[in-house]
Amino acid sequence: MASSHLFLRRTIITRRDFLAGAAVVKSLAASESGHHQMAHMPPVATAPKLLNVEKLTPFVDPLPLPRIAQRTGMMASPTNRKKHVPFYRVPIQEFVSQVHRDVPATRFWGYGNSIPGPTIETRSGEEILVEWQNKLPSKHFLPVDHHLMGAEKDKPEVRTVVHLHGAKVPPASDGYPEDWYVPGQSKVYHYPNQQDAALLWYHDHAMGINRLNICAGMLGLYTIRDSFEDSLNLPKGEFEIPLVLTDRMIRADGQLYYPVSQLADAPWLPEYFGDVVLINGKLLPYLEVQPRKYRFRLLNGSNGRFYFLTLANGQSLHHIGSDQGLLARSVEAQRLTIAPGERMDLIVDFADHAGEEILLNDNAVRIMQFRVAKNKVADASSLPGQIRAVLRMPESSAIRTRTLTLEEVDYLTGEPDVHLLDGKRWHEPISENPVLDTTEIWELMNLTDDAHPIHLHLVRFQILDRRPLNTGAYLYQKKLLYTGEAVPPEPHEMGWKDTIRATPGACTRIIVNFSGYPGRYVWHCHILEHEDNEMMRPYEVLAPANA
Numbered sequence: 001m002a003s004s005h006l007f008l009r010r011t012i013i014t015r016r017d018f019l020a021g022a023a024v025v026k027s028l029a030a031s032e033s034g035h036h037q038m039a040h041m042p043p044v045a046t047a048p049k050l051l052n053v054e055k056l057t058p059f060v061d062p063l064p065l066p067r068i069a070q071r072t073g074m075m076a077s078p079t080n081r082k083k084h085v086p087f088y089r090v091p092i093q094e095f096v097s098q099v100h101r102d103v104p105a106t107r108f109w110g111y112g113n114s115i116p117g118p119t120i121e122t123r124s125g126e127e128i129l130v131e132w133q134n135k136l137p138s139k140h141f142l143p144v145d146h147h148l149m150g151a152e153k154d155k156p157e158v159r160t161v162v163h164l165h166g167a168k169v170p171p172a173s174d175g176y177p178e179d180w181y182v183p184g185q186s187k188v189y190h191y192p193n194q195q196d197a198a199l200l201w202y203h204d205h206a207m208g209i210n211r212l213n214i215c216a217g218m219l220g221l222y223t224i225r226d227s228f229e230d231s232l233n234l235p236k237g238e239f240e241i242p243l244v245l246t247d248r249m250i251r252a253d254g255q256l257y258y259p260v261s262q263l264a265d266a267p268w269l270p271e272y273f274g275d276v277v278l279i280n281g282k283l284l285p286y287l288e289v290q291p292r293k294y295r296f297r298l299l300n301g302s303n304g305r306f307y308f309l310t311l312a313n314g315q316s317l318h319h320i321g322s323d324q325g326l327l328a329r330s331v332e333a334q335r336l337t338i339a340p341g342e343r344m345d346l347i348v349d350f351a352d353h354a355g356e357e358i359l360l361n362d363n364a365v366r367i368m369q370f371r372v373a374k375n376k377v378a379d380a381s382s383l384p385g386q387i388r389a390v391l392r393m394p395e396s397s398a399i400r401t402r403t404l405t406l407e408e409v410d411y412l413t414g415e416p417d418v419h420l421l422d423g424k425r426w427h428e429p430i431s432e433n434p435v436l437d438t439t440e441i442w443e444l445m446n447l448t449d450d451a452h453p454i455h456l457h458l459v460r461f462q463i464l465d466r467r468p469l470n471t472g473a474y475l476y477q478k479k480l481l482y483t484g485e486a487v488p489p490e491p492h493e494m495g496w497k498d499t500i501r502a503t504p505g506a507c508t509r510i511i512v513n514f515s516g517y518p519g520r521y522v523w524h525c526h527i528l529e530h531e532d533n534e535m536m537r538p539y540e541v542l543a544p545a546n547a
């Protein structure tokens with residue numbers, strides 16, 4: 001890449017400015033999690049006329065619920081040809097859908113014909129096969145940046161590969177970013193489901209265009225259930241509702257807009273924040289509920305937005321599970337912070353709110369409405385206090401600690417505004433190579449001003465703690481100076497996770513047992529713009545014999 005035009009897309013704030021004590025432009029919406037929505041953007045090309053949300057009548061569309069995927073038939077298991085297992089076929093295609101009654105239909109690319117796509121319902125221990133069919137057009141409708149790794153001019157513009165986020169799957173079915181395929185092709189993936197009940201999600205993972213494909217609509221839910229979950233008597237059926245949050249920029253004509261830099265051939269921008277929030281693909285929907293308990297399965301499927309959710313009447317929500325399943329005990333909260341890629345399993349009891357209309361807000365912005373029916377109903381479901389044993393992994397079980405930085409590289413190095421994992425780019429040799437069935441501690445040293453949600457494929461892990469550090473001393477004097485005590489995870493983070501907020505200016509420690517399968521996987525930031533521009537690294541689980 002020539003550095004001349006790269007220079008133009010420098011960030012406004014550079015490390016040199018920072019050191020020189022120059023004015024630091026503060027982000028527009030620095031949140032308490034430290035995530036700066038809209039921090040340091042390079043020059044952005046003028047946007048077209050966008051939808052005026054203020055002018056739309058809110059709460060005229062019912063909240064859509066994704067349909068449950070129906071199996072196509074049975075097929076021989078790849079591990080035992082004599083055994084036949086459920087087989088699903090999911091087309092990845094263009095469709096239109098209305099985000100609001102008064103907005104012209106929007107073009108999406110997704111699974112089936114909805115965002116989220118059809119929900120795949122499975123049971124723990126029961127394997128399935130899914131054929132993911134690429135039926136997309138051959139030209140992308142969002143701006144591909146050919147300077148990004150894996151999206152060079154010699155690569156087909158439209159490519160896809162599906163990753164099942166949170167699943168323990170063999171490498172060949174994990175959706176490795178370079179395993180993409182073009183329109184007209186299909187892949188059959190094998191999901192063993194050898195793991196606890198949890199809400200997983202499938203989404204695109206094609207190298208260098210993942211942010212565009214997911215923004216276009218390529219995401220869906222996948223549930224794993226088990227007999228333990230069944231025994232809890234949680235609200236189920238019509239009382240269990242998925243809520244998938246995706247923010248988008250939508251033009252006045254109803255079409256998706258993905259902003260670009262001023263450089264026609266290098267359109268990438270470091271973050272995407274939509275001005276509208278879609279829930280299950282709708283803008284400002286409502287949901288009619290009974291005055292009783294509901295179970296909400298929440299996913300932040302946004303490219304980069306963190307949400308700070310409250311119910312406007314001040315009532316509590318109860319966490320019963322996190323990314324990888326049920327917590328040890330339920331945790332009451334009035335406010336939720338959810339990062340891209342994270343899931344929350346929640347119980348909300350509307351019993352004392354018959355007849356009310358309750359807003360779900362993100363900060364002060366309303367995003368949907370619950371309409372509670374007037375008449376009392378019987379509710380035999382439970383909100384468990386103690387849920388299950390989640391053994392905390394002792395630090396002494398780790399055979400190795402890796403210290404890995406999350407860094408932002410600026411023009412001093414002649415590079416664009418990229419974020420790197422441990423200072424390395426995608427194409428550099430593998431450096432994280434844990435041995436199968438061993439446990440490691442990863443210290444994620446976030447030296448940037450942003451929170452980065454870090455996700456590892458294949459595994460579930462626990463967070464040990466977060467500890468603030470002096471990033472300047474770390475970066476420029478190679479000195480590790482902690483500036484405070486280690487802070488334990490929040491109570492709702494005490495269960496099994498697969499995506500964790502690495503907060504700015506802190507070391508976030510996770511403990512991971514690398515069980516499952518040997519082979520090549522990835523770990524990355526789940527802010528998709530970062531992931532697409534080098535904030536993703538391959539890692540390899542080594543079979544013990546090769547270690």
Ligand code: C2O
Pocket residue numbers: 163165203205341455457522524526
């Ligand atoms: Cu949610 Cu690598 O992905």
Ligand code: CU
Pocket residue numbers: 163164165166167455456457458
């Ligand atoms: Cu994943």
Ligand code: CU
Pocket residue numbers: 419451452453525526527530531535
């Ligand atoms: Cu990031």
